[in-house]
Structure formats: structure tokens, C-alpha cells
Amino acid sequence: MSKCKHWSRAQVQSGGMCAKFDRTVSAGVCQHCVDYDGPARGVGDAVAKVTKFVGIRPCGGCQHRRELLNKAFPFRRLGGGLTQDNK
Numbered sequence: 001m002s003k004c005k006h007w008s009r010a011q012v013q014s015g016g017m018c019a020k021f022d023r024t025v026s027a028g029v030c031q032h033c034v035d036y037d038g039p040a041r042g043v044g045d046a047v048a049k050v051t052k053f054v055g056i057r058p059c060g061g062c063q064h065r066r067e068l069l070n071k072a073f074p075f076r077r078l079g080g081g082l083t084q085d086n087k
Contacts, residue, residue, distance in 0.1 A: 041070050042071070042073050044065065044068065046075075047066070048066050
């Protein structure tokens, strides 16, 4: 299940409902969504939140870089806090 605020459980065995787009999606789809709005999954999400906060609009390559950074430097929860996992 996704932790995005747009995600909600639906009566779908293999997924749920994206409230933003009003359609059924699998949880893995959220990983590539430009409108993902949940806890930072990695450095890419952290950079995206900061740039959005300061008013920088995303360009065409931003989502790709976000995914690459999230994959290279993911976060994981340890003891309730968010840390970087360099595996």
C-alpha cells in the first residue's frame, strides 16, 4: 500500500484507488507518479519538496531525476525517524 495522501483502499484485491486521478492503480504506480504526496521515499523526493517549496517548477526531466535519486539514495524508517539507507 502506498503512503501517498492521494491513495485510498478500494475493493480491489491487487491495488487501491488514486483519489487524485479517480482511478484504480496498483501500489507500484505511485512510485513513478509526479503528483506523489507522501513521506519522502528518498533524496529525489526531498529535493522535489524543497524545490516546490521555494517555487521552482519541475521541468520535463525532473521526474526522471527524482526517480534516479530515490533509487540511488532511498530513505527507510529506523526507530520512528527517517534516515538515509545507502545499500
